Amino acid sequence: MAHSDSRTDVLAGRHPVRDALDLADGRIEKVYLQKGVHGSAIDGIRRAAKAAGVPVQMVPKPKVDGLAPQAEHQGVVAVVAPVAYADLDDMLAGIAPTLDVVRETKPVLIALDEVEDPRNFGAILRSAVAAGTAGAVVPERRMAPLSAVAIKASAGTALQIPVARVANLVDAIQQLKERGYWVVGLADDAEGDKATTVWTYDWDRPVVIVVGNEGSGLRPGVRAACDALASIPMRGPVESLNASVAAGIALFAAVKDRD
Structure with a gap:
């Protein structure tokens, strides 16, 4: 709250x-x-x-x-809150109403899994708007409010992207998959058959990028629901990036080859 x-x-x-x-x-x-x-x-x-x-x-x-x-x-x-949250169904219908339109237009969405710092929330929304992201999905609980602090951190751009708030993020992810979206979670420790990197993943598809909590990353249920887990390869002696920086890198990786 x-x-x-x-x-x-x-x-x-x-x-x-x-x-x-x-x-x-x-x-x-x-x-x-x-x-x-x-x-x-x-x-x-x-x-x-x-x-x-x-x-x-x-x-x-x-x-x-x-x-x-x-x-x-x-x-x-x-x-x-300074702005109203969108209903998920309404937001998705406004972005791409049918499976055919989803596949044709290949929207990029972002989902936040318990990002608790409103400054990170705002910075992520700023990157999302800059990258042309169609919408954001956030959970009701343990999530930073869409407050003045968040809006200030977004340089006002938080008002330019619909944000849907959902009771259960895993259920929302399943709904997004049913609508034709591929769901990619950002994870420093990605391994196994879901592991990829933001540079090697094939982003040429309708996609939802999921950003985890600043300290604990993606919750196990959210992680399991993702189609892929993408890491950002580090060249220097840093274990992980700030959530908003990681989100920005992934968002621009996703749209770099688009018109």
């Missing part, structure tokens, strides 16, 4: 927060309710937040006042 250094916007007041929750567009990241505040409107906000999968936290009045200074908050404040 949004942290204090990545908070971009707050929504204050019972009606604005309730209306935003009812939209269910994925922008509300957390709701803060002032302790001791009750009533049917508060109950309705709790129900709407639960239905939308948005966490609710009870906090003292000074905390709410600090979140929304100069605002008539009525004991209710929500942390809002």
Whole structure:
């Protein structure tokens, strides 16, 4: 969820927060309710937040006042992401609606497996936009928010690429495969029959590049779901690259031979 250094916007007041929750567009990241505040409107906000999968936290009045200074908050404040997440089906239909179109246009997508630093998230999206990537897929849990910090790190380009948030990344990968995409995970320790490098892999196909967590890399289930595991050969005495640097290299390797 949004942290204090990545908070971009707050929504204050019972009606604005309730209306935003009812939209269910994925922008509300957390709701803060002032302790001791009750009533049917508060109950309705709790129900709407639960239905939308948005966490609710009870906090003292000074905390709410600090979140929304100069605002008539009525004991209710929500942390809002600056942009809405896309629905995966809608995003994929917009990129290439049929298997034939997927095969013909060969889109490049990027998926992030629990990238937790919003600066890395933003930098990856900046590289993705620069490389002409059609969309990004991220998990709901243990994932950096699409916050002001992420957008600043992307130099604003995060607003130029659709980002779909999914409950289960492995399920999303299977869905992408069914739609005709090949899924390539970035892994320093790639070995076995799935092992390749970003320089030798045949990128001339619809492809999804999967970037793992900054510390632990790809989770085992995500790794197993990938069609290939690509490493970036190192010439100097460095064990691994920053996640956003690795993502940028792979993205431009994927599109270097395209028109």
